[in-house]
Amino acid sequence: MALLEVENLSIGYRTKRGVLQAVDNVSFSVEAGRSLGLVGESGCGKTTIGMALMGLLPRNGRVTAGAMRLMGRDMLGLSREQWRGLRWKEIAMIFQAAMNALNPVQRVGQQIAEAILTHNPGLSRGEAHSQVEGLYQLVGLSLERLRDYPHQYSGGMKQRAVIAMALACNPKIIVADEPTTALDVIVQDQILQETKALQKEFNIGIIFISHDISIVAEVCHHIAIMYAGQMVETGTTDEVFREAKHPYTRALLGSFPALGGERRPLRPIPGEPPLLIGQLAGCRFCDRCPEHGHACKLDPPQWRRFSDTHFALCDHCD
Amino acid sequence: MARYVAGRLAQIVVILFMIVTILFVLFRLAPGDPVSRMVDPSLSPEEAANLIAQLGLDKPIGQQYLQYLQNFVKGNFGHSFHYGLPVGQVIMAKLPNTILLFTTAMVLSALAGIAWGKVAAWKKGLGTDTALTVAALVTHTLFLPWLALLVIWIFGYKLDWLPINGMISAEVWLDPMSGPVDKALDVAYHMVLPLATLFIMHFGSYLLVMRSSMLQTLREDYIITARAKGLTEREIRNHHAAPNAWLPVITSVGLSLAFSINGGALTETVFSWPGIGRELVMAVSQNDYPLAQASFLLIAMVVLFANLVVDLLYAFFDPRIRY
Amino acid sequence: MSAEPQTASQATPRRRSPWRERFREDWLVFNHNPLGRAGLILLSVFGVMALLSFLPPLIDPMYHPMTGVDPQVLYSEGPSARHWLGTDFMGRDILSQLLAGTRVAFMVGVSAAFMSIVLGVSIGMVAGYAGGIIDTLLMRLAEIIMVLPTLLVVLMLSALFGKLNIWTIVLLIALFRWPGVSRVIRAQTLSLKSRPFIDAARVAGASHTRIVFRHIMPNVLPLAFLYMTFRVTAAIVIEAALAFLGFGDPSTVSWGMMLQWVWKTGHMFQAPYWLFPPGLCISLITLSFYLLGRAMDEVLDPRLREENGTV
Numbered sequence: 001m002a003l004l005e006v007e008n009l010s011i012g013y014r015t016k017r018g019v020l021q022a023v024d025n026v027s028f029s030v031e032a033g034r035s036l037g038l039v040g041e042s043g044c045g046k047t048t049i050g051m052a053l054m055g056l057l058p059r060n061g062r063v064t065a066g067a068m069r070l071m072g073r074d075m076l077g078l079s080r081e082q083w084r085g086l087r088w089k090e091i092a093m094i095f096q097a098a099m100n101a102l103n104p105v106q107r108v109g110q111q112i113a114e115a116i117l118t119h120n121p122g123l124s125r126g127e128a129h130s131q132v133e134g135l136y137q138l139v140g141l142s143l144e145r146l147r148d149y150p151h152q153y154s155g156g157m158k159q160r161a162v163i164a165m166a167l168a169c170n171p172k173i174i175v176a177d178e179p180t181t182a183l184d185v186i187v188q189d190q191i192l193q194e195t196k197a198l199q200k201e202f203n204i205g206i207i208f209i210s211h212d213i214s215i216v217a218e219v220c221h222h223i224a225i226m227y228a229g230q231m232v233e234t235g236t237t238d239e240v241f242r243e244a245k246h247p248y249t250r251a252l253l254g255s256f257p258a259l260g261g262e263r264r265p266l267r268p269i270p271g272e273p274p275l276l277i278g279q280l281a282g283c284r285f286c287d288r289c290p291e292h293g294h295a296c297k298l299d300p301p302q303w304r305r306f307s308d309t310h311f312a313l314c315d316h317c318d
Numbered sequence: 319m320a321r322y323v324a325g326r327l328a329q330i331v332v333i334l335f336m337i338v339t340i341l342f343v344l345f346r347l348a349p350g351d352p353v354s355r356m357v358d359p360s361l362s363p364e365e366a367a368n369l370i371a372q373l374g375l376d377k378p379i380g381q382q383y384l385q386y387l388q389n390f391v392k393g394n395f396g397h398s399f400h401y402g403l404p405v406g407q408v409i410m411a412k413l414p415n416t417i418l419l420f421t422t423a424m425v426l427s428a429l430a431g432i433a434w435g436k437v438a439a440w441k442k443g444l445g446t447d448t449a450l451t452v453a454a455l456v457t458h459t460l461f462l463p464w465l466a467l468l469v470i471w472i473f474g475y476k477l478d479w480l481p482i483n484g485m486i487s488a489e490v491w492l493d494p495m496s497g498p499v500d501k502a503l504d505v506a507y508h509m510v511l512p513l514a515t516l517f518i519m520h521f522g523s524y525l526l527v528m529r530s531s532m533l534q535t536l537r538e539d540y541i542i543t544a545r546a547k548g549l550t551e552r553e554i555r556n557h558h559a560a561p562n563a564w565l566p567v568i569t570s571v572g573l574s575l576a577f578s579i580n581g582g583a584l585t586e587t588v589f590s591w592p593g594i595g596r597e598l599v600m601a602v603s604q605n606d607y608p609l610a611q612a613s614f615l616l617i618a619m620v621v622l623f624a625n626l627v628v629d630l631l632y633a634f635f636d637p638r639i640r641y
Numbered sequence: 642m643s644a645e646p647q648t649a650s651q652a653t654p655r656r657r658s659p660w661r662e663r664f665r666e667d668w669l670v671f672n673h674n675p676l677g678r679a680g681l682i683l684l685s686v687f688g689v690m691a692l693l694s695f696l697p698p699l700i701d702p703m704y705h706p707m708t709g710v711d712p713q714v715l716y717s718e719g720p721s722a723r724h725w726l727g728t729d730f731m732g733r734d735i736l737s738q739l740l741a742g743t744r745v746a747f748m749v750g751v752s753a754a755f756m757s758i759v760l761g762v763s764i765g766m767v768a769g770y771a772g773g774i775i776d777t778l779l780m781r782l783a784e785i786i787m788v789l790p791t792l793l794v795v796l797m798l799s800a801l802f803g804k805l806n807i808w809t810i811v812l813l814i815a816l817f818r819w820p821g822v823s824r825v826i827r828a829q830t831l832s833l834k835s836r837p838f839i840d841a842a843r844v845a846g847a848s849h850t851r852i853v854f855r856h857i858m859p860n861v862l863p864l865a866f867l868y869m870t871f872r873v874t875a876a877i878v879i880e881a882a883l884a885f886l887g888f889g890d891p892s893t894v895s896w897g898m899m900l901q902w903v904w905k906t907g908h909m910f911q912a913p914y915w916l917f918p919p920g921l922c923i924s925l926i927t928l929s930f931y932l933l934g935r936a937m938d939e940v941l942d943p944r945l946r947e948e949n950g951t952v
Contacts, residue, residue, distance in 0.1 A: 056545055100539040104540070105562055114549070151638045463897075467900070579793070584792075
């Protein structure tokens with residue numbers, strides 16, 4: 001049984017102009033010790049999925065269809081109190097540290113201890129504190145930094161602290177939302193390697209959300225490409241990276257081998273994703289797709305299977 | 319830290335020096351004889367001559383200025399016409415009363431503004447929020463002297479619950495049996511109405527600042543982190559949102575200090591609270607120039623120091639700021 | 642260099658959109674705010690009162706707010722058909738005083754606010770645009786003035802120079818209330834200064850005066866206008882407090898002065914009909930300008946819209 005299963009998940013936001021279908025019919029699963037990368041442009045719904053997994057959708061957001069199961073247990077029917085018990089204990093999150101994920105007026109060590117104490121009410125402050133020390137050693141932070149405030153940390157240190165915080169309650173799943181964006185390349189690489197090592201050590205399932213497919217490829221076993229609320233291609237990292245099928249994936253990878261003409265590195269994808277309000281017929285990518293045919297605009301594309309693990313949502317790929 | 323405070327103190331000295339200089343110039347620019355403004359007309363000729371010499375009023379203007387500065391540093395502001403006492407002695411006796419009333423009022427209204435603003439933001443859009451916001455808007459635009467008169471009219475006259483003027487009652491203080499507790503209680507009893515007036519006037523602006531700052535804070539990422547950690551809503555509000563949100567309230571206390579001290583003077587006047595604000599107003603009405611000048615300087619000094627205290631408080635509560 | 646004004650003004654965000662369209666949009670946002678609407682309605686009521694203030698002395702000289710005395714009334718009397726709000730201690734009509742006070746309040750508030758805004762905007766723009774030592778000096782000056790309690794300063798001056806007339810008071814209020822505005826305008830100017838359209842204008846050879854007045858001023862004016870409503874309330878309150886303490890212009894009837902009369906003549910306990918109206922008027926006119934300012938703030942700063950939308 002998979003650790004986490006998401007089936008046909010759809011999420012909508014109520015807005016003034018109507019319901020915005022941010023996530024449409026998305027399915028995936030994560031095994032213990034494995035990692036899945038969710039890749040797509042901003043607004044494609046990847047962060048919404050992360051938030052839904054934490055039960056933290058904004059007030060106007062709602063899961064409209066589908067199911068989320070953690071070790072076979074349905075998550076959608078949980079009460080507020082049950083959610084509170086589940087968060088961090090079972091599913092933790094690594095936030096983008098550059099985004100102010102740490103409270104600026106509280107000591108970093110204290111913020112981590114707080115998570116431990118919330119989920120282990122029997123623990124004394126001293127015990128929680130020594131656990132935090134252990135976490136600091138684990139992620140390679142100096143213990144002298146425990147009593148510092150976030151602004152005294154560098155970007156990389158903040159990111160490590162955020163990772164330490166995510167590990168605080170030994171979660172089974174970690175959702176990592178753009179965890180290395182805004183870090184310089186060297187630090188980014190260190191942190192990715194360490195994350196990988198920690199994942200192996202603790203047998204954690206990771207959902208790695210990023211707009212950067214190359215980073216995801218470095219860490220993840222599986223990749224799912226998202227576009228305009230839908231999943232458009234999924235497969236093992238090798239399959240998606242080496243034999244990308246969907247034109248959008250190929251565009252993300254930065255080349256269009258099917259098209260004649262010279263290869264251009266770093267080619268931006270022209271146009272913008274459609275607005276996700278109201279009925280959308282046909283393939284959502286077709287306006288930006290270099291390979292689209294007439295039928296693409298009218299009929300919804302069908303999933304095509306390339307191997308046991310590799311699928312793409314496109315009628316035109318080979 | 320020490321260096322910062324020293325720097326600020328130096329700045330305060332410079333500002334005071336400028337104010338003193340401007341006052342000196344104004345006293346000489348104003349129509350009429352500057353000597354008559356500093357020397358009590360009821361003094362005998364020798365006494366007057368003595369005082370004139372002491373204040374340097376018989377010397378050329380440049381020396382007068384130097385003498386004036388020297389006297390200022392020594393705290394020698396001349397004699398009050400009204401009291402017939404050295405001005406320094408008069409105002410120093412009043413200063414603690416002002417500080418007692420004013421500080422209590424500011425602290426209480428800031429605390430209430432923070433607490434209620436927090437609730438309003440948390441219940442945003444609900445009845446509690448609307449009621450608190452409207453109450454804040456209405457009370458903090460009230461005309462303070464009128465509010466003071468209303469408070470007197472209702473609680474001092476119609477209901478006759480509380481004393482409406484002064485700071486102490488003679489029967490308590492003259493009674494040899496009453497100890498320090500009785501005396502303190504008597505002062506507290508007299509302070510209720512002026513305190514209530516200042517409180518009603520001021521909590522509203524802090525409430526509004528706290529509310530909007532809290533609403534902004536609630537959209538910060540670290541609030542999502544706190545929620546993701548599984549904290550209760552109450553813990554999120556009190557441990558994560560509020561400690562960030564009330565920093566701007568401290569700033570606004572500092573910015574509104576000059577405005578609040580106006581209100582303090584008006585309140586003291588209406589309630590006959592024996593403080594420097596009332597002393598200034600009375601001195602001005604009675605043409606007691608030495609007293610007016612000194613009270614004004616003292617008030618300016620109080621505002622400047624209070625500003626410094628507010629800045630230090632801010633640094634104390636915000637770890638990002640270290641002097 | 643004829644191309645300069647066009648390129649520059651095209652890049653200028655506020656001047657580009659048609660004024661009428663912009664105004665309509667802003668009005669919709671404003672009108673959406675019930676408190677702002679309440680403020681506007683209250684303010685119109687005061688406007689009508691100010692206009693009506695010319696009437697009573699025309700009906701009968703005894704209704705003159707300052708010099709008119711009802712020969713049949715020797716001391717303060719409660720409301721009657723002859724005097725709807727009663728009379729003061731000398732038999733003067735309280736209603737006509739109240740109406741006259743409205744006029745004074747508007748006059749004081751708007752003119753002092755206007756002057757302090759003109760001062761604050763010019764000083765703020767100069768400080769922000771010039772930078773360097775000029776900026777430092779002006780902002781230090783602003784800091785000093787900001788810590789001075791305006792009411793007490795004006796009080797001190799009236800001790801030295803005798804009772805001040807109403808225009809001197811207005812001028813003094815303006816002189817002491819510009820720093821807050823100038824700091825905001827300076828900050829805005831600083832951020833505008835680094836935008837490309839200013840550089841474009843400079844490269845195109847526009848003079849400093851031209852840049853300041855043609856390109857920076859139009860962009861800070863909405864903000865200045867917003868601050869003006871808050872300054873109006875400050876000016877009205879300071880004038881009223883001054884009059885309340887007995888240092889108002891003796892030749893005008895203001896609300897503060899009416900309160901002083903009721904307080905100093907010892908009528909406050911016997912004559913609630915006299916105690917209530919002037920204070921209520923000062924408080925309400927302050928409230929209405931304040932509400933107006935808050936609603937305008939929301940129009941100018943879209944970030945506030947969601948959070949204050951409900952109130």
